[in-house]
Amino acid sequence: MSNIGLIIEERSRDIGDFLVGRLIPFRKKRMIGPFIFIDHMGPTTLGPTNYMEVDQHPHIGLSTLTYLLDGEIMHEDSIGTKQRIQPGSVNWMVAGKGVSHSERTPQDLRNGKQFVAHGYQIWVALPKELEEIDPEFHHIAADELPKWTDGTAEFTLVAGEGYGRKSSVPVHSPLFMIEVKNTAEYHLNTKDHLKGEIGICIVEGAIEACGEVVEKGNILVSKVEDTCQTILKPNSHILLFGGEPFAEERYIHWNFVSADKDKIERAKEAWKAKTFPMMENDQTYVPLP
Known part of the structure; x- marks a missing residue:
């Protein structure tokens, strides 16, 4: 997914142990562990005339994690990948020194019918020493992910990793992303189960933290390791994410992330000159903003 425009820093507020905002990065908190950008896609109705059409665009210095709740996307990239992603599975693309990709509604779903598209596109910064690795792509099916009640x-x-379990998604630094759905009220305990900074993205429902109720569409960021009690209201749906923060600051411009501003400048020039790694069978091109 392309971060086409500038990132708008949503206003954040302080409720005690947590900061609350709409998306990351926001003004008081640029990253949560190695997570640098979260884009909430939808929910939106697609078809019969409007479909997802994200043309070829570049990335460096990060991994993209696509996690769908509804709908399907066809991913194609400059290392030759062509992968359909469906709800509950994970597309994990390591951009490294440079990759281009597109994301579109699959052709067989362009059949005149409507469907809902809903999910999250997440950027995870790479460790500084791994920013120049070769691009990779991994698809992990929904039934391969650890699940428990x-x-x-x-x-x-x-x-x-979290709660004594490990996902098969080949991450490059200590982190976690966990989906939680509850029916009746549930007291969430993260102490000793998750390491590093903790973010809570409220997909549906609401949670109570530090005596305040926070509704869906918000992200909470823990300011302390041992947070106040978090209560999921009935029929809620959240994403826990975070991990160990990096020692160095990360810079972000459009779709480029790096600990080195010069790398971003070089990537910008390469994309403008079309000397950046490009897809063989896709002539589309999203210009540098």
């Missing part, structure tokens, strides 16, 4: 809550470990 605790009381009224169902857990899926999307990526990284």
Whole structure:
């Protein structure tokens, strides 16, 4: 997914142990562990005339994690990947020193019918020493991800490690992304189960933290390791994410992420000159903003 425009830093507020905002990065918190950007796609109705059409665009210095809740996307990239992603599975693309890709509604779904598209596109910064690695692509099916139940809550470990389990998504630094869905009220305990900074993305429902109720569409960022009690209201759906932060600052411009501003400048010039790694069978091109 292309971050086409400038990132708008949403206003954040402080409720005690947590900062609350709409998306990351926001003003008071640029990253959560190695997570640098979260794009909430939808929910939106596609078809019969409007479909997802994200043309060829570049990335460096990060991994993209695509996680769908509804709908399907066809991913193609400059290393030859062509992969359909469906709800519950993970597309993990390591951009490294440079990759281009596109994301579109699959041809067989352009059949005159309508469907809902909903999911998250997430950028995870690479460790500084790995920013120049060769691009990779990995697809992990939904049934390959660790799942478990605790009381009224169902857990899926999307990526990284947590709650004594490990996902098969080949991450490059200590991190976690966990989906939690509950029916009745559920007291969420993260202490000793997750390492590093913790973010909570509320997909549906609401949670209570530090005596305040926070509704869906918000992200909470823990300011302390041992946070106040977090209560999921009935029929909620959240994503836990975060991990160990990097020692160095990360810079972001459009779709480029790096600990080195010069690398971003070189990537910008290469994309403008079309000397950046390009897809063989796709002549589309999203210009540098």
